[in-house]
Amino acid sequence: MSMDAVFRALADPTRRQLLDSLHARNGQTLNALCEHMDMTRQAVTKHLAILEEANLVTTMRRGREKEHYLNPVPINEIAERWIGKFERHRLDALSDLKQRLEREEP
Amino acid sequence: MSMDAVFRALADPTRRQLLDSLHARNGQTLNALCEHMDMTRQAVTKHLAILEEANLVTTMRRGREKEHYLNPVPINEIAERWIGKFERHRLDALSDLKQRLEREEP
DNA sequence: TTGACATGCAACCAAATGGTTGCATATTAA
DNA sequence: TTAATATGCAACCATTTGGTTGCATGTCAA
Structure with a gap:
């Protein structure tokens, strides 16, 4: 969990919006998060991957769904x-x- | 002073290093800041402009020199x-x- | 006044970034 | 088992970004 990854992750407005969304309702699945976004699911997936790598978001596989949780520590x-x-x-x-x-x- | 500018400014490691440098010694001139950096003065100038636009750095003209100050509010x-x-x-x-x-x- | 020094502006370039489309895989439910 | 659903992977593309070089402007000091 390098600080560099954290700052890079926070740089994009879409990713901050995703954090806001999780802050409002934690544990959302990919599809749930996509509904508020005005772009393809694949684009959102990429953003979430960057947030995960920065340890700003933690995920939990539940069956075929993936739940996303906000991590405020960084x-x-x-x-x-x-x-x-x-x-x-x-x-x-x-x-x-x-x-x-x-x-x-x- | 949009939040977007702040996050974008913080995204780059060089700019964070500049903030660190100012945190260690506030009020440095452009040339002083350049000495620690491994790039041309013009590159540093660009970074400082981005930090200024984000209101993370405030400047004061003193004769032909320009002093740079860290602003922690954002x-x-x-x-x-x-x-x-x-x-x-x-x-x-x-x-x-x-x-x-x-x-x-x- | 004139040379040296501190900063400003602009054009240019390689690499990174954010987005797309298309197809693959895995799990649930009928 | 099979169709629908949820997510994953990869190639591709336009734009942004971080850096350079070259030259211009402004201020101090001899």
Whole structure:
């Protein structure tokens, strides 16, 4: 599980959409994931393979179906690379504040 | 500052190395950054332009030199996208534990 | 002012990337 | 067993990407 693979995997908008889809509903099969996508099944398969190689997605064979699960660990490691622990808490607080302000404004 | 630009920027190992370099010493000029890199100055310029467009790097003109600064905000937003707040604390604790264990082992 | 230094712009090229189509394999259900 | 369903593999193609070289511009210092 090289970090390089993780970053490369996250670079593509389709793959991020797949992660979003799994974040919303975990354990989806290939066909289920394909339904939201506007491309062939084979293209989606390739993207999932890249996500798997990056260890961002874990799979489980169940009969003739393949279930896909999101793995958040590598994403957390990204944040830890360039953000110090203290700075990170500060940024989280800032982002919370921003969200609260956005919610309160008309 | 689109998220897409951020992910695309982080996809390349050279650009991540540039971020590392700025994380180690902030405010470096183009030439300073070039010294660690094994490619032409023009190539580095292109990479920095992509990092700037992603708002991962901020620049300040000082005379004929251009200083480059790391901006951690977009990186924090990545982590917030796929990791819930509670889960994130758990992952941080886990990563801390792992580091401590690695340090203690021979 | 003039030469040296720091950066900017543009054309060009090889390789990687994201997509397609076509066919193969494996499992379930009738 | 057999037809339908779910996934896998491979060849092929257009576009993007990361790099180069060559030249232009702008600023500092002698």
